[in-house]
Structures are given as structure tokens and as C-alpha cells.
Amino acid sequence: MKHGLAALLAAGTLVMAGCGSTTEPPAKAAPEASASTAQAQVTPQAQGLPVTVRSSDGTDVEVKDASRIVPMTGDVAEIVFALGLADKVVGVDLSAMGLPEARQKPQIGYQRSLAAEGILSLKPTVLIGTEEAGPPPVIEQLKGAGIPIVTVPSGAGGVDEVPGKIELVGKALGVPEKGAELAARTKAEIDAAKAKVTGTDKAKVAFLYLRGQSKTYQLGGAGTRADAMIAAAGAEDAGTAAGVQGYKPITAEAMVKAAPDQILVMSMGLESVGGVDGLLKLPGVAETPAGKNRRIVSLDDLELIGMGPRTGQALDKLVTAFQSR
Template identity: 60%
Template sequence: MGKVTVKDASRIVPLGGDIAQTVYALGLASNVVGVDTSGAVLPESKGKPTFGNSRSLNSEGILAQRPTVAIGSASVGPRSAVDQLKAAGVPIVLVPDSAKPEDAITRITTIATALGVPDKGKTLADRTAGEIATAKAKGAQATTKPRVAFLYIRGQANLYQIGGKGLGPDSMITAAGGIDTGTELGVQMSAALTPEAMVAAKPDVILVFQKGLESVGGVDGVLKLPGVAQTPAGQNRKVVAMDDLELGGGGPTAGVALNKLVDLLHG
């Protein structure tokens, strides 16, 4: 991720929902000419063209918007699409992937500087840093230490996985004062959900994306997944859901989202 010079930020393409959140929070919504599918859910994106998700970008769709700059995380792809944008002369600013809530601060600063609004970036980064610190302190003061299993669920695709180390929710769970049971079991990123894994995890809380919860018909659907009903969380119907962008923790809402997770886990 070498130095990229951005001479014109009049037509911005954010490649990711948390990137779009950041650009909007910097007051540049009117400069955004298109978003990926994860950014399309944001209110400010209404009416803007979309072009695939950040891992399967449609370079032709992006170039059709005549962008003067594209911004994304280091993991955007496919590589061929990124190369096509570069070959067309579009400056691409890549920021590190978010591994923990505090990474949002550096990402905000980097994006703001690249787009020529460093002062707004500092204000937003300082506010976000304060919100993250407050939420982490709240989690540290909690009298409970719940065991949490993050389940990645997509019912339409019959995709059911348990998350672990390296996946965004892992750092959020830890920062909120919980124990990520997938990480404890040695899961790297994610693994297939099995009855054996759930019984071994012994979660007090099942954490899912809101869309995942809806894809299996709500809490009752989650309880029917392999091994879930046999866990403390299943027996107590302790299933909590958050928005995909909230649990990613890579944008300016990282602190607010972390505070919400603290309440959900310890409430």
C-alpha cells in the first residue's frame, strides 16, 4: 500500500460499507458517485449506482461512473478489477483491514488526508477514539464474562459457520468484555458449524448478523442449527444480532457499535 496522490476528490467511489460510512461522516456524500453492495444499505447511498461487493468488484461498473478516486480496504478484489482501475488511471487509496476497533481511528485519518479534509478527519477520529475508549471501559467494568459464539449464517445458501480469530467480530467480542469461544477452540477466521463444535464451545450467548438471523427465520431458526439447542445459550434462547457494518468495527461507528455490543452481552 504505497503512497497514492489524489489530485481530485470530486467523484469518489468507496469500496466497502465502512469506507462509505467514513466518507459520508467526513461530509463528502455529494461527492460519492457509486458504492458497493455493503455501502448501498446506508441512507446516504439512496439513488447511487452499485457495482458488486468489495470482494467481487465490477470494474466496468465503477469506471462507468468516471471516478476521480477509489478508496477501499487492502482486501478488496478481485486483483484483476483493481488492476483495471489502475490501468484506467484511477487513483486507488487502500487502507489496512480492520483487525480491532481502534483500527477505525487510523483508517479515518488516512481516508480524510487522502481526500483533502484532514481537519475533519482529526475531529472524527478523536470522537471515534473517545467513544471506543468509553465502551471498552464499560465492558471492562462489567461483572460478567460471557462466553460468546459468533455464527456466520446465510440460510438461503445453507452456509453455517462459527467465527474465530481474525474475523471482525472476534476483536469486538473481546473489547466488549466477552470470550470468543471460536477463538478459544482454535478456529482461524471461520469453520463449519458442527454439533461437536457447539457443545465444546459452551457459549452463553450466540451472536449473529441481523441479516443472518432473518435468513433462518429468527431465533427459532438459530436454535435448530447443529448443536445450538444443547448449549447454555440455546437453552436460554440468548441470541443477539447486530448489523454487519456494526460488527465489522472499521468505521466511525465503531465506538457506538461496541457500546451496543457491551449492553447486549452483559444485559
């Protein structure tokens, strides 16, 4: 493939800036309408309650009422909306605000720094999120208030966890059939995307977590959702190959050691640093093969690492991008 190829897919949700390109993501990373918007038009009745489910933390949780749902993490909120339960959601965390269905909902803060008082004021009948919801003392306080809390896998273990994650959400909220249907469709899309991976010459891809407002610039590695997505798309995670576990601050030394062919970022993160030109000003980025050739791949935040209904669609875009070297 031509080395400076520029690709633009999915109406702005994926941007690959080729050599000399100044392409930037849209001002707002709008999620695709496929799963959540289409499914949200249907509001299934919660006929599967009461139900006892096994949370990913190993506890059995009984859910009797899903009339007032609070998804504590954005990825789970997207699944809940895709199951047609938007009208039952009474609050969402900040990481869900890129979803159209979430924008008019009360906010409960950021998923990792929740406050019990605000959540309790919404009178939820069930709380559901990944293990990233916290901090732990707040979760314990909410449990002490007698509210059922269901924990589901984040998906960091790999894309094959996603269908089970979706099914668990559906079962816990009383719509097991809808959950099974959405999980099956998502699995089919994931399998179809993985089947497009060809060749043994893997692209070396570095995922950079960027939040310009807080000056947070990190290189991802093993154990992250981005690592799982990169691997499933048939590429090599440059951070993992360089020995990074989780995330570490971007340094010139770390970027030179990672030496990525391509750089993967979330759209809002790329926007927060001033687009591709701003990204190239971060330590060491311009000195990498990806930086020299402006090989930047950008996807909507939840689409890329939400490990939810759009995972297969995201993988399909990544496979195309990573193989167009």
C-alpha cells in the same frame, strides 16, 4: 444477573432474546443516524488536495481529485458519508446498501467480486476501500487505468485501528480536519465503552456469520473483526477459544466444542435464517448454553463489524449485553 434476561437496545439495532423470548430484529436493519446522517448534512470542500498518502498495502498514492469517489467496501462508504461527502460518491458496493445515503447510488457489485467495467463507467477520480476489495486482478486492472486506489485497514487487528482508519480516509479525500474530528470523537466513544467493562468473569460469546439465502452458516474465530469486537467488549470469543482461525462452517461438533454462553449475529443474517427460532434449527446451536437459554445478541451489520464511526456505540451495547448474564 438473571439468566433469562431479555434486552432490547437502540430502537431495534440490538436484540437480546432471553429465555422463552421470540424477539426478532426489524425487517430492515436500519443504521443509526448518529455519525453518518448528522455529518452528511455538511459538505466540506476538498482543500487538502493534491495529497500523497500511504496505503495500508504499503504503497504511496497521490490523489489529485476527489470529486467522483467510489468507496469499494461498505465500511469505507460509511466513513465517507460521515465525512459529509455523500454528494461526491458516484457508486457503492452492495455491502453499503444498508446506509440511507447509499440507496440511491449506482451499485458496483459486491466488494469481494467487483468488475472493472462497471466501475470505470462511473468515471471515478479516486477509489478507496479495505484490502477486502477485489478480486486482485480487477484491482490491478483499475490501477492500470490510471485511477488512484487508496487501501485502508479493515480494522480486524482491533478497535484501536479504527481512528487511524478514519483519519486516513479523510486525508486521502482532501478533508483531513473532518477526518481528525470524526476520528477523535470515535476514539472517545470507544474508550468510554471499554471503560465500562468490569469484572473478570468473561462471557463466552460465539459470532455466527449467517446468510440464509446462500445457506452460508459459519462460526467466527481469531483474526476476524467480530473477534476484535468481542475482545474489546470484555468477553471471550468462543470460536477463538475452540481453535477457529477466521471462519469455519457451523457443525454440531464445532458448536458443542465452542459452548458459548451467548451468540452474536448481524441483524440481516438473523433475519435471513428466520429469526431466533430459525437460528436454533442450525446444527448444534440449540444444544449450546446460549441456545438453550435463547441468549442471542443482534446488531446492525456495519455497526457491528464495519469498524467505522459507530464502533464505540456498538461496543457500548455489547458491553451491556455481555455483562447482563
